[in-house]
Amino acid sequence: MNGNRDAQPKGTLLEVDDLRVTFPTRTGLVQAVRGVSFSLGRERLGIVGESGSGKSQTGRAIMGLTPPQAEVSAKKLSFDGIDLLSISPRQRRALRGNRIAMILQDPKYSLDPVMTIGRQIVETLRTHEKVSKAEARERALEMLRAVQIRDPARVFDLHPHEVSGGMGQRAMIAMMLIAGPELMIADEPTSALDVTVQLDVLNILDRLVAERGMGLIFISHDLRLVSSFCDRVVVMYAGKVVEQLKASELRDARHPYTRGLLNCMPRIGFERHPLPVLDRKPEWAA
Amino acid sequence: MTAAIAIDGLEVVFDRFRALKGVNLEVREGESYGLVGESGSGKSTLLRAITGLAPVASGAITVNGKALGKTRDKAFYRDVQMVFQDPYGSLHPRQTVDRLLQEPLAIHGISDGEKRIERALDEVGLGKGFRFRYAHQLSGGQRQRVAIARALILEPSILLLDEPTSALDASVQAEVLNLLEEVRRRRKLTFLMVSHDLAIITHMCERLMVMQDGEAVETLTASQLIGHRVSEDYTRNLLRASEGFVRV
Amino acid sequence: MTASDAGSLSRREWLLSDRPASRLQARLGRAYVAWRRFSANRLALVGMLIIIALLVVAAFADVLAPYSPTVGDLKNARLLPPGAAHWFGTDDLGRDIYSRIVYGARWTLYVVVLVAVIAAPIGLLVGTVAGYAGGWTDAILMRITDIFLAFPKLVLALAFVAALGPGIENAVLAIAITSWPPYARIARAETLTVRNSDYIKAVQLMGASPFRIVLRHIMPLCISSLIIRVTLDMAGIILTAAGLGFLGLGAQPPLPEWGAMIASGRRFILDQWWVAAAPGAAILIVSLGFNLLGDGLRDALDPRSGDQ
Numbered sequence: 092m093n094g095n096r097d098a099q100p101k102g103t104l105l106e107v108d109d110l111r112v113t114f115p116t117r118t119g120l121v122q123a124v125r126g127v128s129f130s131l132g133r134e135r136l137g138i139v140g141e142s143g144s145g146k147s148q149t150g151r152a153i154m155g156l157t158p159p160q161a162e163v164s165a166k167k168l169s170f171d172g173i174d175l176l177s178i179s180p181r182q183r184r185a186l187r188g189n190r191i192a193m194i195l196q197d198p199k200y201s202l203d204p205v206m207t208i209g210r211q212i213v214e215t216l217r218t219h220e221k222v223s224k225a226e227a228r229e230r231a232l233e234m235l236r237a238v239q240i241r242d243p244a245r246v247f248d249l250h251p252h253e254v255s256g257g258m259g260q261r262a263m264i265a266m267m268l269i270a271g272p273e274l275m276i277a278d279e280p281t282s283a284l285d286v287t288v289q290l291d292v293l294n295i296l297d298r299l300v301a302e303r304g305m306g307l308i309f310i311s312h313d314l315r316l317v318s319s320f321c322d323r324v325v326v327m328y329a330g331k332v333v334e335q336l337k338a339s340e341l342r343d344a345r346h347p348y349t350r351g352l353l354n355c356m357p358r359i360g361f362e363r364h365p366l367p368v369l370d371r372k373p374e375w376a377a
Numbered sequence: 378m379t380a381a382i383a384i385d386g387l388e389v390v391f392d393r394f395r396a397l398k399g400v401n402l403e404v405r406e407g408e409s410y411g412l413v414g415e416s417g418s419g420k421s422t423l424l425r426a427i428t429g430l431a432p433v434a435s436g437a438i439t440v441n442g443k444a445l446g447k448t449r450d451k452a453f454y455r456d457v458q459m460v461f462q463d464p465y466g467s468l469h470p471r472q473t474v475d476r477l478l479q480e481p482l483a484i485h486g487i488s489d490g491e492k493r494i495e496r497a498l499d500e501v502g503l504g505k506g507f508r509f510r511y512a513h514q515l516s517g518g519q520r521q522r523v524a525i526a527r528a529l530i531l532e533p534s535i536l537l538l539d540e541p542t543s544a545l546d547a548s549v550q551a552e553v554l555n556l557l558e559e560v561r562r563r564r565k566l567t568f569l570m571v572s573h574d575l576a577i578i579t580h581m582c583e584r585l586m587v588m589q590d591g592e593a594v595e596t597l598t599a600s601q602l603i604g605h606r607v608s609e610d611y612t613r614n615l616l617r618a619s620e621g622f623v624r625v
Numbered sequence: 626m627t628a629s630d631a632g633s634l635s636r637r638e639w640l641l642s643d644r645p646a647s648r649l650q651a652r653l654g655r656a657y658v659a660w661r662r663f664s665a666n667r668l669a670l671v672g673m674l675i676i677i678a679l680l681v682v683a684a685f686a687d688v689l690a691p692y693s694p695t696v697g698d699l700k701n702a703r704l705l706p707p708g709a710a711h712w713f714g715t716d717d718l719g720r721d722i723y724s725r726i727v728y729g730a731r732w733t734l735y736v737v738v739l740v741a742v743i744a745a746p747i748g749l750l751v752g753t754v755a756g757y758a759g760g761w762t763d764a765i766l767m768r769i770t771d772i773f774l775a776f777p778k779l780v781l782a783l784a785f786v787a788a789l790g791p792g793i794e795n796a797v798l799a800i801a802i803t804s805w806p807p808y809a810r811i812a813r814a815e816t817l818t819v820r821n822s823d824y825i826k827a828v829q830l831m832g833a834s835p836f837r838i839v840l841r842h843i844m845p846l847c848i849s850s851l852i853i854r855v856t857l858d859m860a861g862i863i864l865t866a867a868g869l870g871f872l873g874l875g876a877q878p879p880l881p882e883w884g885a886m887i888a889s890g891r892r893f894i895l896d897q898w899w900v901a902a903a904p905g906a907a908i909l910i911v912s913l914g915f916n917l918l919g920d921g922l923r924d925a926l927d928p929r930s931g932d933q
Contacts, residue, residue: 294622319621475648
């Protein structure tokens with residue numbers, strides 16, 4: 092592995108060593124994640140890869156949302172000194188949402204369609220903290236304001252289908268941040284949004300992460316976006332980490348996969364016909 | 378030079394919602410033309426109006442010099458074909474690639490089917506090995522290649538592309554874009570391509586129209602866009618957004 | 626590994642190949658995958674065995690039945706209990722009940738197959754046309770369907786038989802006329818989910834006529850849910866036919882139809898229970914068989930699980 096050890100920060104929040112996720116299928120066992128190792132401080136870490144690279148399953152395994160038929164194993168998977176694999180499901184649930192939160196790609200599917208946005212945020216808060224209804228409402232409104240929703244009192248009473256995609260994703264972020272988590276996992280949080288809205292949402296996320304000193308894992312297929320947003324980047328291919336590097340050093344990426352991925356996207360002002368394509372080598376997956 | 382597609386004052390209305398509000402467009406023969414915009418801008422509706430999948434409320438569409446009426450005849454579909462956005466939804470789940478490619482030939486009563494199918498598969502870089510597979514036995518990129526082969530098998534002169542790569546991985550996207558450029562050069566096709574991604578449009582197209590809320594914002598050449606010589610703020614916003622995240 | 630093992634292994638690989646080399650291989654491969662899914666369900670296999678047994682019994686009734694189903698020994702063999710000579714006993718006319726049940730399998734199959742052959746295509750056609758055409762066509766066709774659905778099946782069938790006259794052919798017709806509406810509903814629902822999909826739009830953009838789209842692209846997608854539903858309904862059809870037979874409006878004496886047999890056994894049900902119980906058990910087992918088969922087919926053919 093080409094881990095840039097010196098790029099690792101002090102004060103580790105999350106440590107992942109040799110994480111494996113195995114799915115049973117009709118034709119035998121399939122490993123979606125095959126020995127992923129990295130550590131995270133209070134920083135923004137990007138996990139980049141194409142479909143089937145195991146990036147989402149890595150995020151889900153940390154979150155404890157792996158489908159029950161699959162098996163998760165690791166030499167070490169610890170969050171703030173807590174061994175995530177040995178604690179009870181109940182303790183895991185308490186951790187989830189309270190200290191570790193996750194944002195998914197499409198707010199349409201991750202918000203409850205029959206509950207108002209405000210009530211969802213209030214309920215999330217009240218399951219993790221003992222606060223009065225009035226205070227919960229006050230804090231929810233404050234949170235909606237923090238994600239730059241201009242008229243929080245109105246949005247509070249709306250149902251998810253009544254708001255736009257960008258607004259829904261902001262509400263989702265508000266809901267995830269209300270309990271004050273220390274680690275946030277964002278799985279393609281902006282892929283379903285229009286480009287201009289995408290930047291607004293990323294700005295909000297960026298500011299909140301910086302202000303609250305959270306650790307962020309940003310999972311995406313878009314290498315360029317991730318490298319402009321994160322401090323460090325982990326590049327995954329076929330369930331393995333092929334390269335870890337500082338986002339600012341992406342141009343000097345050594346692995347041919349990372350370089351190929353950067354190269355193959357069309358860029359404004361760089362005329363290349365035909366576009367360079369990725370020549371996948373079997374040894375990358377070995 | 379004649380216009381391959383000429384659109385004048387096109388209005389499309391779905392249940393009182395005006396999806397297109399009087400759009401004009403001229404695509405020259407052999408040209409590759411791009412439509413850029415965000416969701417709800419009406420760019421896909423424009424393609425669907427041309428093919429007859431969206432209801433035209435008013436305005437005129439002319440294709441290869443022929444004015445289109447309410448319905449499209451078979452000859453129209455031999456001139457104009459379309460590639461859809463989602464390769465997982467655009468192939469029939471119960472048909473093999475062979476069946477999919479045979480269908481247009483059967484509809485138009487074309488006899489040299491065997492040869493055409495083999496040639497079409499070769500042209501999109503799939504080869505004979507893929508001929509009897511079902512859609513679920515193909516990857517996303519392979520499915521989109523089959524969709525392109527299906528569109529090409531009637532030998533149209535105009536290809537409408539509705540975000541043909543937005544559902545694909547970046548590396549597969551490059552392969553499909555290269556393939557599209559190659560078939561355009563070889564067959565001298567006219568492209569009308571829709572995308573939300575300015576980089577893809579500038580890569581693929583010579584001219585483009587930026588759309589917002591069912592209206593044209595401005596019309597540019599690719600080199601104007603590359604040189605940032607744009608006059609509308611909205612286009613400028615799009616350009617900025619396409620350059621990635623900038624910490625403020 | 627023996628040679629035959631190697632042979633069967635490679636045959637399986639050929640069937641499961643991701644890159645079939647011919648139309649035939651692709652089709653067989655698909656069928657094999659469905660069969661594997663079906664045969665993984667033990668109960669479905671039991672159901673299939675029951676139905677195969679029914680087919681065999683119906684085909685070889687002449688060989689399997691020791692006595693005539695219609696002519697009995699009135700003098701010596703009236704209402705005999707089950708024994709070595711008459712396995713299921715005899716009825717009030719001295720006929721061997723076992724032989725009557727064996728021949729009755731033919732009539733059961735006759736009813737079930739004819740109803741399926743008449744009702745399923747009508748339902749499929751009405752449903753897909755209504756779903757694809759939409760608008761007025763849809764409204765008219767579905768209101769007609771609703772009218773049929775508004776009456777209880779047996780009552781409607783009774784009315785038809787009363788109008789057409791009793792007899793097994795008319796019973797079949799009446800059941801068929803009353804059982805297509807649910808199929809139309811299913812086919813319409815299925816059509817509505819696919820009619821706006823890109824692959825149907827793609828065929829429209831090939832210039833295909835609506836007729837061709839419905840027939841060649843939409844109907845094949847509806848057929849599997851319909852087969853499942855028809856199989857599950859078979860039990861109901863048998864029971865309705867039996868019900869009509871029981872009321873004297875279906876099969877007429879001396880036809881060995883199971884429902885009619887129960888009806889005639891009713892009079893002795895307390896003293897000579899076997900006269901009604903034997904055909905009752907036959908109906909029970911065959912209905913169960915169709916239900917189990919239908920359940921297995923649902924797992925094997927369901928388009929939602931069939932893609933991956």
